[in-house]
Amino acid sequence: MTDTLDLRKHLRAWLTAFDPxxxxxxxxxxxxxxxxxxxxxxxxxxxxxxxxxxxxxxxxxxxxxxxVPPGWLMRSAVPLYLLGVLLLIGVALFGDISKGARRWLDLGFTRIQPSEVLKIAAPLMLAWYFERREGVKRWYDFAIATALLAVPVALILRQPDLGTSLLVLAAGGAVIFLAGLSWKVIASLLLGAAAAAPVLWTLLHDYQRQRVLTLIDPTSxxxxxxxxxxxxxxxxxxxxxxxxxxxxxxxxxxxxxxxxxxxxxxxxxxxxxxxxxxxxxxxxxxxxxxxxxxxxxxxxxxxxxxxxxxxxxxxxxxxxxxxxxxxxxxxxxxxxxxxxxxxxxxxxxxxxxxxxxxxxxxxxxxxxx
Incomplete structure (x- = not known):
C-alpha cells in the first residue's frame, strides 16, 4: 500500500511539473x-x-x-558550454560542407549541427557566470561575459550561418542585459555599431549583402x-x-x-x-x-x-x-x-x-x- 502511495506521489509530481x-x-x-x-x-x-x-x-x-531541477541545470552549464565550443571547433576542422557552408559534424552514426546546442548552452553559461558574481558587478564582469559569448558567435559566423549566430547572440545578450548592463553602455554600443556599419558591410559574405539589398528592392x-x-x-x-x-x-x-x-x-x-x-x-x-x-x-x-x-x-x-x-x-x-x-x-x-x-x-x- 505504501509503495502504491509513493508511486502515485511521484507520478503526481512529474505531471504537475507542467506550468498550466x-x-x-x-x-x-x-x-x-x-x-x-x-x-x-x-x-x-x-x-x-x-x-x-x-x-x-x-x-x-x-x-x-x-x-530537471534548476540546480542541475546550473551544474551542467560549464560542461555543456565547453562541449558546444569543442564541437564548433570540430565543425571548423572536420565538418561536412553543404550548399557552401560547413555547419554539420559527422559522428559516424549520425550528423549533428553543434550550433543548435549553443542556443541553450550560451545563456546557461552566462547565467551561471553572473550567479557566481551575484551582488556588485563590475565592468570587467560584463567584459568577460561578452568574451564568453563572442567565442561561439564568431565560430558560428565562420561557418557561415548568420541566422543562428544572431539567435545565439540575442540569447546571450539577453542574459548580459538582464544582469544589469548600463543603458549608457548599451547606447554606446549601438552608436559604435552604427558607426562601424560600413566596415561590417565589407565583412559580410556576398550572399548576405545580397539579402539586405533584396530586402530594400526585391523587384531588382x-x-x-x-x-x-x-x-x-x-x-x-x-x-x-x-x-x-x-x-x-x-x-x-x-x-x-x-x-x-x-x-x-x-x-x-x-x-x-x-x-x-x-x-x-x-x-x-x-x-x-x-x-x-x-x-x-x-x-x-x-x-x-x-x-x-x-x-x-x-x-x-x-x-x-x-x-x-x-x-x-x-x-x-x-x-x-x-x-x-x-x-x-x-x-x-x-x-x-x-x-x-x-x-x-x-x-x-x-x-x-
Missing amino acids: TLTAVLAVIFGLSLVAMYSASLGFPGRFEGHARNLAVAFVVMWVASN DPLGKGFHIIQSTIAVGSGGVWGKGWMQGTQTHLEFIPERTTDFIFAVYSEEFGLVGNGVLLVLYLLLISRGMVISAQASTEFSRLLAGSLTLIFFTYAFVNMGMVSGILPVVGVPLPMMSYGGTAQVTLALGAGMLMSIARHRRLVQT
Whole structure:
C-alpha cells in the first residue's frame, strides 16, 4: 500500500511539473501547426507525419526538462558550454560542407549541427557566470561575459550561418542585459555599431549583402533573389481579413511559396487564415512571452531569473525575425517560426527551453511551500 502511495506521489509530481499557462498556450500552437502543416505539406510525402513525430519528441523533451531541477541545470552549464565550443571547433576542422557552408559534424552514426546546442548552452553559461558574481558587478564582469559569448558567435559566423549566430547572440545578450548592463553602455554600443556599419558591410559574405539589398528592392531580381520575399508578401496580403480558407491558398498550392513547410510556413498560414488567424497566433506568442517574463521576475535565484528571461527572449526573437522576414520587413536569414515550422532540431531546442521555464516556475512553487 505504501509503495502504491509513493508511486502515485511521484507520478503526481512529474505531471504537475507542467506550468498550466505555458502548457495550454503551447498545446494550441501545436494544434495550429498541425493544421497549417497538413495544408503546406501537400506534395511532400511524409512531411506532415514527420512534423507530428517531431512535435511528439519535442513534448517528451519538454516534459523531461520540466522535471530537471534548476540546480542541475546550473551544474551542467560549464560542461555543456565547453562541449558546444569543442564541437564548433570540430565543425571548423572536420565538418561536412553543404550548399557552401560547413555547419554539420559527422559522428559516424549520425550528423549533428553543434550550433543548435549553443542556443541553450550560451545563456546557461552566462547565467551561471553572473550567479557566481551575484551582488556588485563590475565592468570587467560584463567584459568577460561578452568574451564568453563572442567565442561561439564568431565560430558560428565562420561557418557561415548568420541566422543562428544572431539567435545565439540575442540569447546571450539577453542574459548580459538582464544582469544589469548600463543603458549608457548599451547606447554606446549601438552608436559604435552604427558607426562601424560600413566596415561590417565589407565583412559580410556576398550572399548576405545580397539579402539586405533584396530586402530594400526585391523587384531588382524578381525571379531570383527577390522571389522569396515577393511571393511571401503576396501570400500574406492576399489572405485579407478572414483568409481564403484552409487548404484554399492559391500561392501555396500553386507552389509559388518556396520553403513553405519550413521558414515560410507563416505565409501559408496567413494566406489561409488571414488577419484574424494572424491575430490569434500573435496573441498566443504574446501570452507565452508574458508568462515567461513573469516566471523570470518571480524566480528564486539570480541564475533562474537570468536563464528564464533569456529563454523567453529566444521565443520572441524566433517569432519576430521569422514573421518579419516573411512579411518583407527583415532580410531572409533562415529562422523558423516557433513550433510551427518543420524541423526537428529547432523544435527540440525550443521545447527544451520551454521545459526549463517550467522547471524554474515549479522550483519557485516548491520553495514557497
